[in-house]
Amino acid sequence: MAAPPPTVVAMNEPAIRVEGLVKTFGATTALAGVDLEVRRGSVLGLLGPNGSGKTTTVRVLSTLLRPDGGRATVLGHDVVADAPAVRLRIGLTGQYAAVDDALSGVENLRLIGRLLDLSRRDARRRTDELIERFGLAEAAGRRVKTYSGGMRRRLDLAASLVGRPDVLFLDEPTTGLDPRHRNEVWEHVRALAAEGTTVLLTTQYLEEADQLAEDLVVLDHGEVIASGTPASLKADVGGQLLHVRPLHRADVGAVATLLGELTAETPAIDPTGELTLSGTPALLHRLGVRLEEDGVPVAELGLRLPSLDDVFLTLTGRPAEAGPATEEAA
Amino acid sequence: MTTTTNTATNTAPVPTTVAQPPPRTGARHGPSTLRHGATLAWRGLVKTVHSPEALIDVTLQPVIFLLLFVYVFGGAIAGDTSAYLQFALPGVLVQTVIFASAGTGTGLADDLHTGIFDRFRSLPISRAAPLLGAIGADLARYATSGVIMLVFGTILGFRTSAGPLAIVAALLLVMAFAFALCWVFTALAMLVKDPRSVQGLGALISLPLTFGSNVFVPASTMPGWLQGWVDVNPVSKTADAVRGLLLGGPVAGPAGTALLWAAGITLVFAPIAVTLYRRRT
Known part of the structure; x- marks a missing residue:
């Protein structure tokens, strides 16, 4: 019963291979030579702040944009020279839910099915499956205009799955969703991955990447600044982290100086005034004593394992989510 | 090494269900383009049927145009609304379809x-x-608007001496002209990205084109310079040809000029629109 794959690609060939990808828009360099690989059947998280080149990467890989340099293949097919073959095998869920507002959920999915050359009957059957799977039965006949944000996103995801893609691109699939709907989308992505779909997911949320992705690539200003598993990236930052947040903003400088004295290291400082650096229980103790002596009131003080936020902060010197640092990038 | 295990888990659970799209090789050209265009035209029509605004555009707008022009201006222009209905209907038919073609761009x-x-x-x-689909759906909309206008005009008292063939020819002529214009609006849509600006600029084209013609008023009452424009305006020629077809009178001359215009506009703007479309998409 196991049919051979329609295209002959060496099984150890990665699902997605990107080499030296360059894309410029006028004077702006969106991608400055990106290299990455996505293993077959794995979930890769492409992580980075706004404007780091995540969406451009996805648009090149899904054949929507031509790169200016480098090359990229999806399942062995070049995204420029062999774009039609790529389109047969991929699904794309964009940042802005690309479904038709004026059509119902069912009509949207059937439309995609028909465009994929399914017969009327198969398009209907596939639509019913997806409506069921994504819990849209109740709203299936309603115009998408009336859908909530979470329903739209689910329909969008369903639309990208009509053709049973081998590779799925999810460009910020949960941006703007509340936590409950975010969890729903995550469950669907996990299920797809479990079925063997290769997923490339972009996100600004480190938690999302941590939850879903087996491998991470961190982009900044169109360049890959780090890659590896979430665990290895966290390990790069070091073991435990000491974090301290003075009660008064005015004390941040004094605490930084104090930490410098105790460890000869410079702590990272985030916009909330939290200072972080690698630490041990002994350091925690000494810092506590000194803060007590100096009479510096503290809101938070403790040790923790690094999060991906810490990874990003350590790699770029600024926090992952749009903070004051985005202005200097502009 | 890890890749091997990965591919193994990858191949195992791939569901082999009926709905798997068949492998397509030469699916890029010819019949599949038309088939997909037709599917997308279906989408355009379902959209129209679903959205009250769009449906009103197609159905109610011709009725309102006809009522307004005939009963507001008719008495003043022709001294008698039923005489004016005879004069104005062919032109309002052209105008309605031109306005509808501006909608393609939007x-x-x-x-x-x-x-x-x-x-x-x-x-x-x-x-x-997608471009074929948009235009296909629009042609269907133009035809619907045209038929509604003719039916409603007949209810109001419009009488044609034409047989069914001449009526169909009149509708086809109007659609040919609208088809030509929809390339102008498509090019506009590709240049000006914001849908609202497209609508505004579209009106800037369609208003002088329709009002600066003999659609509502015979050109003889206009100043010389305007007559010059009205005489060459393809809308006048199309309206003349439609009048000829529906009411009797010369057809070949104005129809020929109108079709030449339509062909000319298409030849100039279709390549521009397609080039811009390829660049945008």
């Missing part, structure tokens, strides 16, 4: 704006299919 700009074109472009369909 619709396309809208699609580009919302990102649904990204979805289409990520599918293995020809790039021409």
Whole structure:
């Protein structure tokens, strides 16, 4: 019963291979030579702040944009020279839910099915499956205009799955969703991955990447600044982290100086005034004593394992989510 | 090493269900483009039927135009509304369809704006299919508007001496002209990305084109310079030909000029629109 794959690609060939990808828009360099690989059947998280080149990467890989340099293949097919073959095998869920507002959920999915050359009957059957799977039965006949944000996103995801893609691109699939709907989308992505779909997911949320992705690539200003598993990236930052947040903003400088004295290291400082650096229980103790002596009131003080936020902060010197640092990038 | 285990888990659970799209090789050209275009035209029509605004545009707008022009201006212009109805209906038919063709631009700009074109472009369909679909749906809309106008005009008292063939010819002529114009509006939509600006600029084209013609008023009452424009305006020629077809009178001359215009506009603007479309998409 196991049919051979329609295209002959060496099984150890990665699902997605990107080499030296360059894309410029006028004077702006969106991608400055990106290299990455996505293993077959794995979930890769492409992580980075706004404007780091995540969406451009996805648009090149899904054949929507031509790169200016480098090359990229999806399942062995070049995204420029062999774009039609790529389109047969991929699904794309964009940042802005690309479904038709004026059509119902069912009509949207059937439309995609028909465009994929399914017969009327198969398009209907596939639509019913997806409506069921994504819990849209109740709203299936309603115009998408009336859908909530979470329903739209689910329909969008369903639309990208009509053709049973081998590779799925999810460009910020949960941006703007509340936590409950975010969890729903995550469950669907996990299920797809479990079925063997290769997923490339972009996100600004480190938690999302941590939850879903087996491998991470961190982009900044169109360049890959780090890659590896979430665990290895966290390990790069070091073991435990000491974090301290003075009660008064005015004390941040004094605490930084104090930490410098105790460890000869410079702590990272985030916009909330939290200072972080690698630490041990002994350091925690000494810092506590000194803060007590100096009479510096503290809101938070403790040790923790690094999060991906810490990874990003350590790699770029600024926090992952749009903070004051985005202005200097502009 | 890890890759091997990965591919193993990859191949195992791939569901082999009936709905698997068949492998398509030469699906880029010819019949599949038309088939996908037809599917997308279906989408355009379902959209129209679903959305009250669009449906009103197609059905109610011709009725309102006809009522307004005939009963507001008719008495003043022709001294008698029923005489004016005879004169104005063919022209209002042309005007309605031109206004509808401006909607092609707005619709396309809208699609580009919302990102649904990204979805289409990520599918293995020809790039021409969405454009064909938009235009196909619009042709159906023009025809609907035209038929509604004729039926409603007849209810109001419009009488034609024409047989069914002449009526169909009149509708086809109007559609040919609207088809030519929809390339202008498509080019506009590709240049000006914002759907609202497309609508505004579209009116800037369609208003002088329709009002600066002999559609509502015979050109003889206008100043010389305006008569010059009205005489060459393809809308006048199309309206003349439609009058000839529906009411009797010369057909070949104005119809020939109108068709030449339509062909000329298409030859100039279709390549521009398609080039811009390819660049945008």
